[in-house]
Amino acid sequence: xxxxxxxxxxxxxxxxxxxxxxxxxxxxxxxxxxxxxxxxxxxxxxxxxxxxxxxxxxxxxxxxxxxxxxxxxxxxxxxxxxxxxxxxxxxxxxxxxxxxxxxxxxxxxxxxxxxxxxxxxxxxxxxxxxxxxxxxxxxxxxxxxxxxxxxxxxxxxxxxxxxxxxxxxxxxxxxxxxxxxxxxxxxxxxxxxxxxxxxxxxxxxxxxxxxxxxxxxxxxxxxxxxxxxxxxxxxxxxxxxxxxxxxxxxxxxxxxxxxxxxxxxxxxxxxxxxxxxxxxxxxxxxxxxxxxxxxxxxxxxxxxxxxxxxxxxxxxxxxxxxxxxxxxxxxxxxxxxxxxxxxxxxxxxxxxxxxxxxxxxxxxxxxxxxxxxx
Amino acid sequence: xxxxxxxxxxxxxxxxxxxxxxxxxxxxxxxxxxxxxxxxxxxxxxxxxxxxxxxxxxxxxxxxxxxxxxxxxxxxxxxxxxxxxxxxxxxxxxxxxxxxxxxxxxxxxxxxxxxxxxxxxxxxxxxxxxxxxxxxxxxxxxxxxxxxxxxxxxxxxxxxxxxxxxxxxxxxxxxxxxxxxxxxxxxxxxxxxxxxxxxxxxxxxxxxxxxxxxxxxxxxxxxxxxxxxxxxxxxxxxxxxxxxxxxxxxxxxxxxxxxxxxxxxxxxxxxxxxxxxxxxxxxxxxxxxxxxxxxxxxxxxxxxxxxxxx
Amino acid sequence: xxxxxxxxxxxxxxxxxxxxxxxxxxxxxxxxxxxxxxxxxxxxxxxxxxxxxxxxxxxxxxxxxxxxxxxxxxxxxxxxxxxxxxxxxxxxxxxxxxxxxxxxxxxxxxxxxxxxxxxxxxxxxxxxxxxxxxxxxxxxxxxxxxxxxxxxxxxxxxxxxxxxxxxxxxxxxxxxxxxxxxxxxxxxxxxxxxxxxxxxxxxxxxxxxxxxxxxxxxxxxxxxxxxxxxxxxxxxxxxxxxxxxxxxxxxxxxxxxxxxxxxxxxxxxxxxxxxxxxxxxxxxxxxxxxxxx
Numbered sequence: 001x002x003x004x005x006x007x008x009x010x011x012x013x014x015x016x017x018x019x020x021x022x023x024x025x026x027x028x029x030x031x032x033x034x035x036x037x038x039x040x041x042x043x044x045x046x047x048x049x050x051x052x053x054x055x056x057x058x059x060x061x062x063x064x065x066x067x068x069x070x071x072x073x074x075x076x077x078x079x080x081x082x083x084x085x086x087x088x089x090x091x092x093x094x095x096x097x098x099x100x101x102x103x104x105x106x107x108x109x110x111x112x113x114x115x116x117x118x119x120x121x122x123x124x125x126x127x128x129x130x131x132x133x134x135x136x137x138x139x140x141x142x143x144x145x146x147x148x149x150x151x152x153x154x155x156x157x158x159x160x161x162x163x164x165x166x167x168x169x170x171x172x173x174x175x176x177x178x179x180x181x182x183x184x185x186x187x188x189x190x191x192x193x194x195x196x197x198x199x200x201x202x203x204x205x206x207x208x209x210x211x212x213x214x215x216x217x218x219x220x221x222x223x224x225x226x227x228x229x230x231x232x233x234x235x236x237x238x239x240x241x242x243x244x245x246x247x248x249x250x251x252x253x254x255x256x257x258x259x260x261x262x263x264x265x266x267x268x269x270x271x272x273x274x275x276x277x278x279x280x281x282x283x284x285x286x287x288x289x290x291x292x293x294x295x296x297x298x299x300x301x302x303x304x305x306x307x308x309x310x311x312x313x314x315x316x317x318x319x320x321x322x323x324x325x326x327x328x329x330x331x332x333x334x335x336x337x338x339x340x341x342x343x344x345x346x347x348x349x350x351x352x353x354x355x356x357x358x359x360x361x362x363x364x365x366x367x368x369x370x371x372x373x374x
Numbered sequence: 375x376x377x378x379x380x381x382x383x384x385x386x387x388x389x390x391x392x393x394x395x396x397x398x399x400x401x402x403x404x405x406x407x408x409x410x411x412x413x414x415x416x417x418x419x420x421x422x423x424x425x426x427x428x429x430x431x432x433x434x435x436x437x438x439x440x441x442x443x444x445x446x447x448x449x450x451x452x453x454x455x456x457x458x459x460x461x462x463x464x465x466x467x468x469x470x471x472x473x474x475x476x477x478x479x480x481x482x483x484x485x486x487x488x489x490x491x492x493x494x495x496x497x498x499x500x501x502x503x504x505x506x507x508x509x510x511x512x513x514x515x516x517x518x519x520x521x522x523x524x525x526x527x528x529x530x531x532x533x534x535x536x537x538x539x540x541x542x543x544x545x546x547x548x549x550x551x552x553x554x555x556x557x558x559x560x561x562x563x564x565x566x567x568x569x570x571x572x573x574x575x576x577x578x579x580x581x582x583x584x585x586x587x588x589x590x591x592x593x594x595x596x597x598x599x600x601x602x603x604x605x606x607x608x609x610x611x612x613x614x615x616x617x618x619x620x621x622x623x624x625x626x627x628x629x630x631x632x633x634x635x636x637x638x639x640x641x642x643x644x645x646x647x648x649x650x651x652x653x654x655x656x657x658x659x660x661x662x663x664x665x666x667x668x669x670x671x672x673x674x675x676x677x678x679x680x681x682x683x684x
Numbered sequence: 685x686x687x688x689x690x691x692x693x694x695x696x697x698x699x700x701x702x703x704x705x706x707x708x709x710x711x712x713x714x715x716x717x718x719x720x721x722x723x724x725x726x727x728x729x730x731x732x733x734x735x736x737x738x739x740x741x742x743x744x745x746x747x748x749x750x751x752x753x754x755x756x757x758x759x760x761x762x763x764x765x766x767x768x769x770x771x772x773x774x775x776x777x778x779x780x781x782x783x784x785x786x787x788x789x790x791x792x793x794x795x796x797x798x799x800x801x802x803x804x805x806x807x808x809x810x811x812x813x814x815x816x817x818x819x820x821x822x823x824x825x826x827x828x829x830x831x832x833x834x835x836x837x838x839x840x841x842x843x844x845x846x847x848x849x850x851x852x853x854x855x856x857x858x859x860x861x862x863x864x865x866x867x868x869x870x871x872x873x874x875x876x877x878x879x880x881x882x883x884x885x886x887x888x889x890x891x892x893x894x895x896x897x898x899x900x901x902x903x904x905x906x907x908x909x910x911x912x913x914x915x916x917x918x919x920x921x922x923x924x925x926x927x928x929x930x931x932x933x934x935x936x937x938x939x940x941x942x943x944x945x946x947x948x949x950x951x952x953x954x955x956x957x958x959x960x961x962x963x964x965x966x967x968x969x970x971x972x973x974x975x976x977x
Contacts, residue, residue, distance in 0.1 A: 496714055
């Protein structure tokens with residue numbers, strides 16, 4: 001039942017402005033793909049083009065082996081779950097779920113069976129006769145999913161479905177969606193601005209910015225090997241610390257000056273090949289800065305500004321030079337605020353990105369895993 | 375599927391029609407109605423520029439251009455009607471406009487929900503009564519022999535008077551009965567505007583020690599000034615609109631002097647007198663002037679709401 | 685406004701005076717209606733001699749009986765019901781689909797069509813061309829004419845359209861994903877959603893129909909077709925203005941005045957009965973069509 005989805009050079013203009021500017025993406029059958037990015041990056045528009053709710057300005061979209069550019073939504077074999085549920089307020093849960101089936105004049109027995117099936121999967125059996133106004137947010141979202149399920153689509157489309165829920169409910173619903181996908185095996189395209197949802201749900205994540213794809217990869221890939229400073233800062237919470245620095249060739253070392261009393265150096269020959277005088281971002285994740293030295297660490301002097309105790313861990317806000325950074329430490333460590341501290345950077349987890357300075361420069365990754373990127 | 379997709383604005387008309395034909399089908403009956411009942415008469419407006427003879431029909435009647443208009447502007451009755459229209463309208467504007475505003479302010483101050491609801495119920499009611507009934511009530515009340523007003527006058531030793539035949543009384547009767555009918559309902563808009571005022575403004579004024587009177591002057595009125603301004607301007611735009619359906623019921627030849635307005639003149643000349651071409655010309659004058667006023671008023675109100683009174 | 689404030693004595697007096705003035709205004713508003721009702725239940729003699737002020741004098745229902753005995757009265761009542769119900773339904777049938785179509789941004793020519801409709805609020809050809817047009821359409825002296833010729837008011841279309849525009853587009857999108865076409869979306873999704881707006885528009889149409897008299901008077905010749913208000917006009921206004929009938933009617937039991945009162949009371953009954961149910965809708969309706977920037 002699940003189908004592949006193929007986007008080739010998909011473009012969308014609103015007037016002269018390209019909102020989606022050339023998207024190429026191949027989605028496998030049964031894959032759970034998450035489109036993630038800041039507002040205005042074009043992820044929702046791309047989803048809506050796959051759904052058939054927006055005209056495509058350029059390129060082709062194919063579902064299965066059919067090009068669907070000019071097909072109406074109902075002919076594409078897709079079903080969509082909306083951010084604000086869009087449940088028909090005057091219909092009860094049963095009628096909401098069966099709306100599309102009744103429009104298609106399917107036999108009553110079939111409709112009832114489908115509704116039962118969806119209700120069982122989503123545990124909505126008890127509320128079938130209630131109106132949307134009488135349901136909780138989580139229940140409403142499940143009804144919206146039920147409406148999508150009964151259409152037996154080849155592709156599920158989710159448009160920020162959890163944005164309207166509170167944090168606790170979001171965690172719960174995330175798990176439910178993941179379970180649903182495991183059970184039904186349908187291809188899913190899921191849009192969100194929340195990188196946590198992306199990381200937990202996706203088989204592959206598509207990071208978008210300014211109408212184009214910045215990087216596609218598994219959550220692990222994006223976390224360990226971000227292709228650009230943008231992706232590095234986007235994935236992971238708290239985000240990777242990106243400290244501006246300039247490179248300088250000093251003897252046999254590439255020195256990276258982060259502040260008056262803070263510098264790191266790389267000795268590998270290919271690192272030296274990067275050259276001096278480059279504007280770069282030095283990237284290191286909060287969990288890769290340690291209080292104790294280790295086998296491959298370098299010290300960094302910093303000033304503790306603020307400690308946020310979270311229980312299991314604490315987030316320490318630091319000042320390095322005139323930049324701020326965050327470190328994750330074990331919650332039981334006592335860190336004094338407002339004093340100097342020496343941190344140890346795990347060099348295996350140290351990144352360097354170009355610091356282009358222009359608005360649209362990709363700030364690509366040039367060094368990671370102790371190697372220069374190709 | 376080999377057609378090249380194009381941007382929305384450039385979508386070919388045929389594709390749009392194929393996709394949205396149902397929407398156009400929904401529009402069609404209403405548009406046909408407009409064409410048949412409101413736009414077709416505009417075509418028939420040409421009668422105002424012809425010397426119409428029912429015998430010859432529209433097409434064959436000779437074209438005489440603006441002659442009818444010239445006739446109208448030399449006709450005492452018509453000029454009197456124009457004068458009356460403006461007089462009644464402006465008097466109404468000045469005397470009747472403040473009443474709904476005042477009512478809204480006063481109703482808003484009532485603390486007791488019960489009293490508030492009852493007052494509102496009573497005061498909105500006359501709007502739903504037809505002008506015929508209103509005219510009937512006015513006639514009953516003002517009847518020279520049996521009416522309330524005259525009975526009261528007689529009881530106090532004054533002479534009875536047949537008010538509805540006296541031209542000098544007509545305006546008063548018209549405007550005050552209109553206030554009775556519409557002031558309550560008209561106050562709803564102002565009440566809605568007042569309810570939209572942020573209560574924090576009042577609360578902080580109360581802490582500062584303001585009296586209710588002061589709060590009305592310094593908070594309520596300034597806050598609804600934009601609404602008042604816009605509605606006033608719209609009213610100005612409609613200055614040629616006087617309730618002729620009501621006047622037709624109340625006036626008589628004896629009071630034509632002050633009671634005859636443009637639309638009643640048209641009614642008498644056209645519908646009753648069958649002088650279609652002349653009456654139509656008067657109607658054109660009415661409509662064109664009204665259009666100019668309304669457009670001017672709209673522009674003015676847009677400028678007011680954009681820059682705000684403050 | 686303020687919830688339960690603590691008032692100074694000056695403010696309390698303000699409140700009392702305010703409430704008193706309002707109560708007086710409300711009583712003045714009620715009084716003519718009360719007066720007319722009292723008249724209708726008084727004897728003819730009492731009315732003619734001017735003894736009726738606030739309550740019926742020499743209670744009698746003769747005037748009411750006289751009115752109810754007139755076949756024309758019932759005929760015109762039935763006509764009004766006919767015109768009101770059918771007229772309102774016709775209006776809704778024309779207005780709602782058009783407003784829905786106009787509310788869709790994808791409608792090509794939307795601005796032009798909207799202008800064509802709105803323009804009629806600012807400019808009409810006038811009484812005479814409108815009348816002559818109806819004559820040419822052979823709709824004079826016809827019930828169909830009364831129902832159709834006054835079916836649409838541009839303001840109502842705009843009100844309905846604004847409401848449809850305020851509905852979240854997600855509903856249409858969800859329905860489209862479910863495979864619905866435009867007709868189905870309007871009928872099955874938007875109309876149920878629009879119940880309050882439809883009720884408001886229906887109410888405005890119904891009131892205009894019920895109270896309208898002028899064009900019915902101008903267009904209808906056949907007495908069997910006239911609505912209640914035209915009957916009222918004939919009985920009250922025309923009769924009073926030509927004072928002949930006054931003398932003919934004066935008896936002990938009822939007089940011209942009490943009969944006038946009775947007609948007014950009897951024709952106001954439906955309005956008064958329906959009025960409390962309408963209160964909810966017209967306050968909202970005014971705000972919907974009200975001043976918007």
